[in-house]
Amino acid sequence: AQTVTQSQPEMSVQEAETVTLSCTYDTSESDYYLFWYKQPPSRQMILVIRQEAYKQQNATENRFSVNFQKAAKSFSLKISDSQLGDAAMYFCAYTQGGSEKLVFGKGTKLTVNP
Amino acid sequence: EPEVTQTPSHQVTQMGQEVILRCVPISNHLYFYWYRQILGQKVEFLVSFYNNEISEKSEIFDDQFSVERPDGSNFTLKIRSTKLEDSAMYFCASVSQGMVAKNIQYFGAGTRLSVL
Numbered sequence: 001a002q003t004v005t006q007s008q009p010e011m012s013v014q015e016a017e018t019v020t021l022s023c024t025y026d027t028s029e030s031d032y033y034l035f036w037y038k039q040p041p042s043r044q045m046i047l048v049i050r051q052e053a054y055k056q057q058n059a060t061e062n063r064f065s066v067n068f069q070k071a072a073k074s075f076s077l078k079i080s081d082s083q084l085g086d087a088a089m090y091f092c093a094y095t096q097g098g099s100e101k102l103v104f105g106k107g108t109k110l111t112v113n114p
Numbered sequence: 115e116p117e118v119t120q121t122p123s124h125q126v127t128q129m130g131q132e133v134i135l136r137c138v139p140i141s142n143h144l145y146f147y148w149y150r151q152i153l154g155q156k157v158e159f160l161v162s163f164y165n166n167e168i169s170e171k172s173e174i175f176d177d178q179f180s181v182e183r184p185d186g187s188n189f190t191l192k193i194r195s196t197k198l199e200d201s202a203m204y205f206c207a208s209v210s211q212g213m214v215a216k217n218i219q220y221f222g223a224g225t226r227l228s229v230l
Contacts (some may be wrong), residue, residue, distance in 0.1 A: 101162055
């Protein structure tokens with residue numbers, strides 16, 4: 001079974017600084033998709049960024065980027081120029097694609113200090 | 115922007131009672147999911163639904179759970195006889211036919227279920 005591990009239960013960053021959240025996963029598949037979801041205090045799950053395993057290029061979305069290391073099965077999220085609104089739980093998730101279920105990690109709580 | 119809507123936002127019930135959690139997926143979406151998140155734990159998959167039938171279900175989704183799409187817009191999760199351990203946040207998600215290859219799931223804001 002696929003598993004997703006987030007080894008950092010909590011992280012903090014100063015406003016305007018950069019922070020990296022770690023995620024590793026375990027799968028025997030060669031084709032899959034990885035996601036980072038943000039869950040603010042409102043509890044809504046918001047898609048931050050998505051990576052297709054067959055693409056070597058790391059995905060970027062404005063201040064958010066990933067470091068995808070397929071061989072190491074690592075998928076970290078970098079947040080640049082952190083803002084107060086980035087404070088949330090961040091969940092790493094995996095899916096084999098298509099209409100398959102998402103498998104989530106336990107999450108990392110990010111605090112942004114002014 | 116279209117969004118997935120869940121009602122109620124908070125449901126309180128007595129142990130042993132039946133509850134129905136409601137979701138209105140985005141209108142042109144065809145794939146539907148329920149997930150749950152026990153407080154302080156990770157989000158767990160419960161069930162996926164396509165073409166009016168269950169596509170996949172987890173071990174959590176036992177005979178006490180059922181899903182239904184009673185009309186063209188609603189997608190419901192029913193728990194027949196609630197237990198204390200069913201207390202959790204329940205999330206509905208949906209995917210459009212055009213996005214299924216990318217598996218971009220759109221989530222609702224969740225229903226917090228409290229079983230007393």
